[in-house]
Amino acid sequence: MSLLENLGKSIGSMILIISIVGLVFAYGFAQATDYDSLKPVFTDLTASQLKSVSDSEQLRSLINQQCLSTDTITMPIGNTMLELDCKELQSAEDIEKYASGKIFDSFYYKEYDCSAIECLQNALGPEKQNLGVLVSDKMHSLLETMMIYLIADISMLLYLQQA
Secondary structure: OOHHHHHHHHHHHHHHHHHHHHHHHHHHHHHHOOHHHHHHHHHHHHHHHHHHHOOHHHHHHHHHHHHOOOOEEEEEEOOEEEEEEHHHHHHOOOHHHHHHHHHHHHHHOOOOOOOHHHHHHHHHOOOOOOHHHHHOHHHHHHHHHHHHHHHHHHHHHHHHHHO
16 A cells, blocks of 8 residues: 555544544434423423412413403513413413423524524634524534534545445
8 A cells, every 4th residue: 555545544534533423422412402302301490490489370360361351472581572372371281381381492493693603603602692502493403414414424434445
């Protein structure tokens, strides 16, 4: 084997190792940012916090009173407005869990005014803008797309290493 051939195989092996590590990271973070993984944790935590600061019966009577004049209740949560459907609220067994689920949905599916990569750069940059993107549907989609490209990259590198 020539020197260039050995150098090429060495560089290819390093890229292969980096790609495998990247795939493991992307897979793990994609699982962590999956809707079904995050929602139960978030809703249980926030529902318990809501229950500790409010009386459920008092909250239910306040909601019933507000729902007499409207079909939805609009609440500001951070920079977004959360709309709660009165029929769903009144039929919910656990109002706090329902409300925290709606808060999570608005947070997880929030529309950002940047691409996934730009939002990631902003979140990890010195200004720490849009940190919520790290646990959002936008990040989850980016990671799933990255996994496809990393699998293709690893397959190609393995094939080239055999040649």
